[in-house]
Each structure stands twice: as structure tokens, then as C-alpha cells.
Amino acid sequence: MINPRLNNIKIIKYEPMLNTIFLDRDGVINVDSPDYIKTPDEFHFIPGSTKAMALLTAHGFDIILITNQSVINRKMVTPATLDAIFDKLKSGVAAEGGTIKDIFFCPHTPRENCSCRKPLPGLILQAQKKYSLDLKETCMVGDSAKDMLCARNAGCGKSVLVKTGNGENALKTLQSPKYAPDHVVEDLLAAARLIIQTSPR
Numbered sequence: 238m239i240n241p242r243l244n245n246i247k248i249i250k251y252e253p254m255l256n257t258i259f260l261d262r263d264g265v266i267n268v269d270s271p272d273y274i275k276t277p278d279e280f281h282f283i284p285g286s287t288k289a290m291a292l293l294t295a296h297g298f299d300i301i302l303i304t305n306q307s308v309i310n311r312k313m314v315t316p317a318t319l320d321a322i323f324d325k326l327k328s329g330v331a332a333e334g335g336t337i338k339d340i341f342f343c344p345h346t347p348r349e350n351c352s353c354r355k356p357l358p359g360l361i362l363q364a365q366k367k368y369s370l371d372l373k374e375t376c377m378v379g380d381s382a383k384d385m386l387c388a389r390n391a392g393c394g395k396s397v398l399v400k401t402g403n404g405e406n407a408l409k410t411l412q413s414p415k416y417a418p419d420h421v422v423e424d425l426l427a428a429a430r431l432i433i434q435t436s437p438r
Contacts, residue, residue, distance in 0.1 A: 255394060255436040257338075257370055258293055259361060261379035262304040264402015265425055266290075266326065269380075273308050276318065277325045283401055285426035290335035292429045299368075302326075302340040303360045303377070303387070309344035339364065356386035361393070376436075378428045380404040382411055385418045395419045397428045 263269040268281045290300055308314040314322075319342075327337050341360040345351040353359030365372055376395040377388035380402030388396035398404055398411070398418040411417050422428050 255298065255374055255376050255432060257299045257301060257364075257368070257375045258432065259301050259303045259364070259375060259377040259388075259393065260290075260425070261355075261377075261381070261384045262302055262326070264380035264404070265378060265399055266302075269402045273311075273313060274322060275308060275314050277321050280322050280325050282329055283424060285424055287329050287333040287335060289425040289429035290330045290337070291333040292335075292426075292433060294335040296433050298432070299338045300336065301338050301364050301368075302342070303355070303364070303384075304340070304342045305355050305383070306342040306344055307346045307354075310346050310349065339367070355381075355383040356390060358387055358391035361387065361391035365391075376432060378425065378432075380407065382407045382416070385411055386416055388418075389416055395432075397422060397431065399424050399428055401425070 260266060263274060266283065266286045267274065268283055270279065274280050293300055306319060309316060309319060323340055330337055341363050343351060343353040343355070343360060345354050347354065351359070364370060372392045373394040375393045376397060377384055377393045378397045378399060379385060380399050385396050385398055385407065396418045397420045398407060399422055401424045408421065420431055422431055
């Protein structure tokens with residue numbers, strides 16, 4: 238016989254205590270382009286994204302970029318130019334008061350069948366090894382199905398899909414509960430506020 242007192246018990250969803258936030262780049266931090274981002278001049282922050290990273294930094298979260306950048310092996314961008322684009326990103330974040338702890342990127346094309354191109358978890362596993370991360374204490378924020386699948390494949394504690402970039406299209410391909418993100422929000426600023434609210438430091 239079921240104890241009637243059990244009917245009053247509220248089921249509270251477990252929210253992992255997060256320490257590290259993995260961010261995709263294009264479509265999350267900056268405006269994406271079907272022609273790729275090939276120069277610093279083509280790199281433009283999505284409104285609110287630098288503020289989002291400043292908020293995360295101020296609340297003690299480490300921010301690590303996890304991004305596919307096949308422009309390298311497609312010979313569309315040199316490593317030096319990609320570094321210059323990353324420098325513009327880091328400078329813009331720093332000017333707002335935020336910090337990017339590290340950047341991990343995959344230079345390979347899909348045909349190269351590497352282990353680091355999202356949705357495979359190689360980049361996150363590299364970060365885990367370098368910083369001795371407990372992946373249950375990490376969150377992946379992205380705008381694509383690849384980002385969400387990467388989070389699942391790596392064992393991240395939480396995944397957040399933003400509707401900027403390819404987010405709206407990603408929602409159509411993430412119907413399975415196995416791959417659905419934990420949260421869907423409008424943009425990176427909303428994601429940052431959600432993370433801060435649900436995983437206070």
C-alpha cells in the first residue's frame with residue numbers, strides 16, 4: 238500500500254553545479270555566415286554576447302571555446318588569420334570584463350573523419366585532459382544539433398541551445414529525448430543568465 242504522504246513529495250530536477258562553460262563560436266558569439274568567417278573584419282559580435290561572457294566570468298565560471306573551423310583545411314584561412322580572428326574575439330570580451338580561458342578548434346573537413354570535429358567529443362575531451370575537468374560540472378552552449386550531440390557524447394552535465402545562428406533549424410532535428418538540449422533560450426545572454434540562476438556559485 239502506498240503511503241499517502243508520498244503524494245505530497247515534490248520531484249526536483251537535479252541541476253549539476255557547473256564550473257566550466259563550453260561555447261560554440263559562430264552563431265552563438267558572433268554572426269555566422271554561409272561563406273564562413275574568413276577575416277577579422279567579417280567577425281561581428283551578436284548583441285549581448287560579450288556581456289554574457291562578462292557575466293559568466295564575474296560569477297566565477299571558466300569559459301572555453303569549442304569550435305569547428307574547417308576553413309583551415311579548406312585553405313580558405315591561414316592559421317595566422319584565424320588567430321587574428323580569435324584575438325579580436327578575446328579583445329572584445331576583455332573590453333567588457335570577460336575572460337576566455339582557452340580555445341579548442343578542429344581544423345578538419347568532414348571528409349577527414351577526425352575525432353575532434355563536432356558532434357564527436359574530441360575537443361571537449363582535450364579540454365578535460367588539459368584542465369582535469371569533471372564533465373558533469375560543465376555545460377555546452379551552442380546553436381546547432383552538432384553542439385548538442387557533442388555535449389551528450391562527451392557527457393557534459395548540461396546543454397543549452399540558443400536560437401541565434403542555426404538554433405531554430407536545430408530544434409527540428411533534436412526531437413528525440415536522447416539528444417534534446419536541457420534548455421532552449423533566445424541567445425547567449427539569456428543562456429548566461431539561466432546558468433547563473435540555476436547553478437549559483
